[in-house]
Amino acid sequence: MATPGIQIRHSKACASRAGRGCNCKPTWQAQAFDSRNNRRITKTCATKTEAVAWREAIRTGIRDGSTPVVVTGTKVLTIGGAVTEWAAAARAGTARKRNREQFAGSSIVAIEQNWKLRLKDVYENRRIDRLSLTELQEFVDGLEADEINPGTIESTVLVLRVVYRRLKTKGLVKIDPTDGIELPMKTSRGQRKPPAPQDAFRLLCAVPETDRAVWATAMLSGLRRGELMGLQWKDVDLDAGTLRVVRNYHPVHGYGPPKSKQGTRTVPVLATLLPYLREHRVTTARVGGLVFGTGEDVPFRSASLQKRADKVWKAAGLQRVTLHACRHLYASLSIAAGVNAHSLSKYMGHSSIAVTFDLYGHLFPGNEAEAATLMDTYLSAVFTG
Numbered sequence: 001m002a003t004p005g006i007q008i009r010h011s012k013a014c015a016s017r018a019g020r021g022c023n024c025k026p027t028w029q030a031q032a033f034d035s036r037n038n039r040r041i042t043k044t045c046a047t048k049t050e051a052v053a054w055r056e057a058i059r060t061g062i063r064d065g066s067t068p069v070v071v072t073g074t075k076v077l078t079i080g081g082a083v084t085e086w087a088a089a090a091r092a093g094t095a096r097k098r099n100r101e102q103f104a105g106s107s108i109v110a111i112e113q114n115w116k117l118r119l120k121d122v123y124e125n126r127r128i129d130r131l132s133l134t135e136l137q138e139f140v141d142g143l144e145a146d147e148i149n150p151g152t153i154e155s156t157v158l159v160l161r162v163v164y165r166r167l168k169t170k171g172l173v174k175i176d177p178t179d180g181i182e183l184p185m186k187t188s189r190g191q192r193k194p195p196a197p198q199d200a201f202r203l204l205c206a207v208p209e210t211d212r213a214v215w216a217t218a219m220l221s222g223l224r225r226g227e228l229m230g231l232q233w234k235d236v237d238l239d240a241g242t243l244r245v246v247r248n249y250h251p252v253h254g255y256g257p258p259k260s261k262q263g264t265r266t267v268p269v270l271a272t273l274l275p276y277l278r279e280h281r282v283t284t285a286r287v288g289g290l291v292f293g294t295g296e297d298v299p300f301r302s303a304s305l306q307k308r309a310d311k312v313w314k315a316a317g318l319q320r321v322t323l324h325a326c327r328h329l330y331a332s333l334s335i336a337a338g339v340n341a342h343s344l345s346k347y348m349g350h351s352s353i354a355v356t357f358d359l360y361g362h363l364f365p366g367n368e369a370e371a372a373t374l375m376d377t378y379l380s381a382v383f384t385g
Contacts, residue, residue, distance in 0.1 A: 006048060006055065008029075009029050027044050028047060028051035032055050043058075077128050079125075080125060082128050082163050083112075083115050083159065086162065087108055087111070095166050114159050118156045119156060128164075131160075131177045134303055137182060140184075141225065146224070150183065157183065161176075200329055206309075206312045206316045207308070208309075213276045213292070217273060222267065223245060225302055225324060226248040227248055227349075228292060228323065230299070236269070236277065237269075238274060238277060238281075241271070242268060245349060246264055262346075262351050263349040306322065327348070
């Protein structure tokens with residue numbers, strides 16, 4: 001007797017297809033219709049009993065809205081597909097803001113543009129249930145390490161916020177990976193706020209000894225996170241006190257050149273940093289390959305590094321920093337020590353000195369007084385004839 005929604009599936013070579021007795025090991029396909037989303041859900045099971053149980057569970061979940069369906073027919077719903085569906089629903093007025101207002105046309109276009117610019121290449125084919133907060137946080141940290149404006153990063157994450165809010169409302173996912181995401185700090189003037197220099201030594205002393213060299217290098221050389229991950233011993237000359245930045249590591253695209261032509265550069269290794277690197281080389285017994293990798297060719301995991309540091313910093317009552325915040329710390333220490341803007345721009349790999357002034361001009365001591373003195377000197381000569 002046939003069971004509604006359950007169909008036996010024989011192999012192509014099975015004798016039953018010719019009207020004879022079955023000589024294969026058949027499977028059972030269960031089907032249920034999700035009227036909320038106008039879609040048919042199917043699953044192939046090894047036994048009829050399993051198929052019947054699955055179908056009943058799915059039908060119950062559809063009725064009470066608790067089933068996290070991620071399958072349409074035999075196709076897995078991807079983040080790219082979810083973005084496309086959201087945009088269509090937003091234009092139709094069925095996907096709305098939290099206050100139930102409709103999204104403006106310009107807002108929908110902006111979300112689509114941010115998706116294409118920074119997210120599509122990475123997440124288009126990812127299953128909607130396979131994106132975690134940890135991975136997304138690492139992606140955001142990477143954008144900050146590339147010195148993307150904090151407002152732009154926030155707009156990028158907004159794409160996933162609105163899409164996952166809709167997916168969760170529809171019962172397609174149970175967890176929104178954007179919940180709890182930490183975004184870069186924005187200030188009223190858009191200025192970067194590095195950690196206080198006086199805290200640097202205490203932070204460094206607190207981290208696990210095996211991680212101390214990488215944090216010291218981040219604080220005292222200003223390298224970007226990807227540059228630290230790609231740094232090789234052949235590019236470090238401890239005797240000359242220099243290191244060459246020639247590679248960058250991206251968690252999705254792997255190793256590549258620095259983010260700009262100016263990113264390829266030589267950075268001085270400070271005398272304060274040298275002992276950390278020398279001890280690290282002895283401890284790891286490595287003369288080639290990656291400086292901070294878990295192996296000669298395997299880069300360290302920044303999320304794990306951060307987690308270990310956060311644990312001890314919290315226990316010590318210290319304010320946490322990230323690898324990218326250490327880059328800002330290097331800039332603030334350099335400026336406080338009197339390093340000029342041109343040299344700092346070169347060491348940090350900025351595309352131009354204008355970028356350095358835009359990011360850190362407010363940190364240069366006495367810039368307002370110096371400007372006023374120069375102007376007064378000039379004007380006094382001009383106005384007194």
